[in-house]
Amino acid sequence: MKQVITAFVLSMVLSPLAMAKExxxxxxxxxxxxxxxTLNLQGAGIRTKWFMDIYVGGLYTASGSRDAMAVINADEPQAIKLHMVSGLVTSEKMQSATNEGFVNATGGNVAPIKADIDAFMGVFQEEIKENDVFDLVYVPSKGVEVYKNAKLKDTIGDMTFKKALFGIWLSDNPAQDDLKKAMLGK
Incomplete structure (x- = not known):
């Protein structure tokens, strides 16, 4: 019994150490x-729109680079985590914002990855609720694994798609400038 209590106390004391950021x-x-x-949290920030918090976005890399273009162009495992903090995000709104992000990230040239974008939009067909978590995990030579609440929904695209997807948050025309800086750890 003493060992169980000791283990419980240690887990309670050490568990905050597993969280890098709130x-x-x-x-x-x-x-x-x-x-x-193992990918390390590069940084995280909040996506806001019209003074409302929409989601928390986090960037995970192995390299630790704070250069947005280096991250976008890196053909190595990387991930972006989106944790929904608003119950007002609908599937339609998420699809619309994501489509706009792809247009911005590619300078309007979405034609080469249109099929991948369409497949990616399929992930947002299901209802989106507050506290849903999307993990967008790039695996070289495989594509972008898309998880919703830790369940693999699809594997999409290649390096070209990954660049456009990560560009939504990290390109010269990101979804939100201060979110880009926060995700890069700046």
Whole structure:
């Protein structure tokens, strides 16, 4: 019994160490795994629109680069985590914002990845609720694994798609400038 109590106390004391950051009440893990590699939290921030918090976005890399273009162009395991903090995000709104993000990230040239974008939009067909978590995990030579609440929904695209997807948050025309800086750890 003494060992159980000791283990419980240790887990309670050490568990805050597993969280690297808290943003908008969301605890962001400091690491995650992808393709057998440990990815480290680069940074995290909040996506706001019309003074409302929409989601917390976190960037995970192995390299630790704070250069947005280096991250976008890196052909190595990386991930973006989106934790919904608003119950007002609908599937339609998420699809619309994501489509706009792809247009911005590609300078309007979405034609080469149109089929991948359409497949990606399929992930947002289901109802989106507050506290839903989307993990967008790039695995070289495989594509982007898309998880919703830790369940694999699809694997989409290639490196070209990954660049456009990560560009939604990290390109020269990101979804939100201060979110980009926060995700890069700046």
């Amino acid at each position: 943003v908008a009440g969301v605890n962001i893990d400091d690491t995650m795994s992808a393709a057998g590699k």
